[in-house]
Amino acid sequence: MAFTPQTWPGRVIPADREQAELATRKLFGELFPGHPVTSQAIAILNRWFDAGWCVDAIKVALDNLPEGREGFQPRRGDQESPEDFLVRRLRKWFREEDDDFERNARLAPPRAGQSLDMHLRLKRQQQINDGLVSRPRRLTEAGQQARRQVRERAGKGRPDPIARARARDARVQQALDALAVDVPPAHAGEGENAPDDRRDSQLVAAYAARTATVRHDPTVRRILARLTEERRRPNAQETIILRRAVRAAQQRASLGTLAAATADATNEVLNPDAQRILTYLDHALNSGLTLDQTLALMHTQVDTLDTP
Structure with missing residues (x-):
């Protein structure tokens, strides 16, 4: 149950620092409205809370002397701070x-x-006595039996995940054996690593195409040419423009990749970005070179095709 300084019970002894802070704020809200709760006030009252005092006890002590002592508590001075008081x-x-x-x-x-x-x-208990909360009803015989069954299942524990996986694999194997159909492996005769090599080369080609789309963006080319000519770093405004241009080029590259992937199925006219990506995919190669060397080789091949 969550409490606020206003709802914190005055008879409850705070058990930790969080509850002590709630109690301190409650006391300040009632006795010193408008005054901020300082760390000094929290430290002063924490010592009394640790001794087993509650907010109501502190309020009584502030207005009265201990039993057997004569006199009275003087009122708070106009210039006296709540902590000194x-x-x-x-x-x-x-x-x-x-x-x-x-x-x-x-x-x-x-x-x-x-x-x-x-x-x-x-x-x-007071809410139950006042009829605000209904008393918990006793379980029927069926409810007690259901509780016993749940406890028994919980006591047995969950099945072994390894055993479940082995049983699932056995069922799958039985289903395959029942089909009795010999399915030749995909890419048979192309070598052991042929599918992986072809997929890797296509991924490299797609990456090269996306970087080329960013590199051929007019805004990016114009800013980079200016910086190269002036031999300086971009200023704040140029950096913002360059970031926006790169982000827009990356989005166009993503759309171009999607269009190039569905070109054969849709027969749509491709835009320049999609056509460039499709060209890179057509020139996917597995040269055995490093990534940088492969990218440079692909850029050279595609740029040669684009050159009139």
């Missing part, structure tokens, strides 16, 4: 016996507190 008022609630060797020993709180769990249980 807390220290001055709560100082009266330290023990003063000569035989007490415990440093900073505090008296028993003037109002007993309770834990958060106890507060929630009492609140729940």
Whole structure:
């Protein structure tokens, strides 16, 4: 259950720093409205919360003296800060016996507190007594039997995943054996690594085509030519324009790749970007060279075709 400083129960003793901060903010909201909750105030009240005091007990102690002591608590001064006020008022609630060797020993709180769990249980019981919450109904015989079955299944644990995988593979193999059809392996006679080599070369060609699309973009070429001629780095405005141009070229390359992949099925007229990508795919090769060397070779071949 989530609490706010306004809804924090005044009789609950904070059990951790988060609850102590909620209690401190509740106290400040009631006694010092408008004043910020400082780390000094949190540190002062944390020591009292650690000693078993709650917000209601601190409020009573601020207005009263311990039992058996005469006098009264002086009012808060106009220039007195909330932190000084807390220290001055709560100082009266330290023990003063000569035989007490415990440093900073505090008296028993003037109002007993309770834990958060106890507060929630009492609140729940009060809601049940007031008819706000219905009492939990007892399970029927069928419900109790279902509970026992669920507990038995949970106690057995889940099946071994390896055993499930082996059983699934066995069922698949039985289904294949029942078909009794000999299916020749794909790409038979092309060598052991032929499919992988062809796929790798196509991936390299597609990558080369996308980089070429960016490289041939007019805006990119114009900015790079200017920077090369002036031998300088791009300024902030040129960097923004260059990034936008590269991003737009990458998007066109993605659309061109899709159009080139479906060119045979749709018979549509390809735009220049898609045609360039299709040309690169047609020149996919497995040269055994490094990636940079393969890219340079493909760029040279395609650029030679584009040159009149």
